[in-house]
Amino acid sequence: MRAMNFGRFALLALTVWLVTFAMPGMAQTTYEEQRISAAEVLDSPSQKFQLQALLGTKYSKFAANLTHLAIPTQLKTGGLYIEGWREGHGMKHSAALIIHPDGRLDAAYYDDDDGIVRYFSNYHATASQPALDQWARRLGPSIKRVVHEGLIPGTIRIPEPDRTLLQEPNDLQQDALRKIAEAIWGASIADGWNYNAAVGDLLSAATAAIAKCSRAFSLVPRPAGLVPGWLYLAENFLPWVDYILGVHQDRVYKTCVSAVALDFRSAVEIASLGL
Template identity: 40%
Template sequence: MRARKLCLNAVCALSVYLVTASCWAAGAPSGQTRSLADALGSADAEHEVRQLRGDRYDVFVESFTVTATPVLLKDGGIFLDGWRVGYSGQHAAAFVHDADGRTYAAYFDAERGKVISFGDVGGRIHPAIEGWARRFGPPVDIILKADPAARAPANLPQATAATPSPGEQVELRKVAASIWNGSLAASWNMNAEVGDILGTVTHEIMECSAAFNLVPKPVGWVPGWSYVTKSALSIVAYVTGVSRDRQYKGCVNSAAANWRSAIEMASADI
């Protein structure tokens, strides 16, 4: 019961963060990072998550000096991942708070070459944590923290949004490849939600690199995947140009890091 109360309090703090994160980021100076403490929102919430992580909390929080864009999962939970500044491939962590109060967390232990996962239901890793862990390649060590009798999340109905046609998916994949790389883009399902995220990422890159004028900017940005498919040629040209510019390539790198988990969750329909 105590663990459930802690989880519920933590998810409330994260819910507030999810709503306010975009506003916080918009007002932050360029290059400023969002820490785990910022995400938890209060000393009390940080203390509660510390209790949930036990003696591994310090290792966990050291991998959270930067946080990515929070993801609201289809089952109502919240996913958040982060990394140590400059070491996203060596020191990274992630956690999920379900709407019903269960908690899951993991961090990549570079020295052991393994992902260490906390919190599960009967040995099952949360799908969002599992998807995040794949980017590191190694096997996952599981540390049981949850109630084995807890029920698994219910499957939600499929989204009813229009689906991009095969030709439109090709265009979406081109844009994704220009922001991340061809290998990652080839592994993602180019559904409507992924396309919508690509539109948001494109807009963030354009806003960040507003003063860049060596390549014409895509014209008339509007939210949604349809714009991305129709403007794919100009988006790819612009992103490629920004990526090659010493001053502005950070705009692409930052957007790619901040939105990778969100696009992977959307691709996997989690």
């Protein structure tokens, strides 16, 4: 009975997320709305109960490192990946979480004070989760893995969205998208990514977020209009690269680029890895 209740808690949280945001044919929402929904999942009494059972006395430290959420991501396995950090501290105090459809939980948090990533899992995990690995690689500390056996997960499954119909960028379009990413994150980070359609759509959303934040910036002409999706961005990348670089170099508006870079990085890396 406890296992079934555990699965139902996960099913409730993920059903709200998937039906609202991830299933094909549903109404499109902004990434900001997705972030708000992820915060509501974390704040729900059932999810708090499961995380408190998983993390025990470490829950308060974990929760304190999620006061600002990055753009959440639905993994191809059906799980919901949430990452964040302590407001005003960036990645020095950070945490990440995967809520699986069958009720399993993987969580981790990092504090720069001791330079250790602490992993928690409520099942007998035989390997770390790739989505958490990409988060930890950005931190670069020694890693201590802690496995919490917790409750036994149920067997409820949520169908994965169909991604087979996505048109993929060709080589020239990938190069164009890479230029956008380099303007936001720099070549040392952006050159290592795979520029598929999912990454391109995230770059389009990131560009729109920068444009909205810097709407009063006028030292570099802003291209007229921004059509959602990677195709428009790939075909019109040059003026947008110039605009993003201009914003990045401005003393007042450069935070528009740095904040978006933080918020979108994990989602882009997960999409690049095809997770």
